[in-house]
Amino acid sequence: MWLTSLVVVLPACDDHVIGQGIPIRAACLRDPPLTYDNFGDGMISRQCRPCHGALVRGGQRGGAPIGVDFDNEQDVLDWADAILRVAVEQESMPPAGGMLPRERELLAEYMRCDVLPRLGQVDLVGTGEDP
Numbered sequence: 660m661w662l663t664s665l666v667v668v669l670p671a672c673d674d675h676v677i678g679q680g681i682p683i684r685a686a687c688l689r690d691p692p693l694t695y696d697n698f699g700d701g702m703i704s705r706q707c708r709p710c711h712g713a714l715v716r717g718g719q720r721g722g723a724p725i726g727v728d729f730d731n732e733q734d735v736l737d738w739a740d741a742i743l744r745v746a747v748e749q750e751s752m753p754p755a756g757g758m759l760p761r762e763r764e765l766l767a768e769y770m771r772c773d774v775l776p777r778l779g780q781v782d783l784v785g786t787g788e789d790p
């Protein structure tokens with residue numbers, strides 16, 4: 660009888676390795692952690708809401724699709740996957756740039772350590788345990 664060898668490939672401990680279903684190994688150790696109230700709201704209001712707000716109409720939206728609005732924490736949860744894709748992975752939002760790399764890192768941390776766990780999408784394997 661043949662034994663099947665199981666090869667487990669672990670992602671490198673890379674802050675940018677994030678996304679649905681990926682075990683997040685980088686520690687979320689910031690205390691207090693980044694939350695919607697102390698980070699997300701302000702960042703989104705500066706960088707995203709000028710176009711992506713329910714009260715932003717017509718040409719003021721800069722082409723942002725109707726209904727793609729981030730007015731509150733629930734919206735961020737609802738749009739989490741798309742926000743991660745465009746603002747963290749592809750860095751295609753905001754369209755004219757203007758987000759500092761550091762700000763994107765903080766956004767990635769907020770998404771990884773607060774938003775995704777709320778959605779039950781990440782396995783915080785080893786958080787606080789790994790070197």
Ligand code: HEC
Pocket residue numbers: 703706707708709710711720721722723724727738741742745746752753754755
């Ligand atoms: C200047 C206006 C403007 C700003 C500011 C802006 N966006 Fe957008 N956004 C757009 C436009 C235009 C589109 C549609 C075209 C596209 O998808 O590239 C869009 C589309 C999107 C979509 C839908 C993409 C998809 O494929 O489903 C998401 C999600 C998004 N933006 C997130 C963000 C986030 C997060 C920020 C802030 C970090 C942001 N946007 C800032 C104009 C803007």
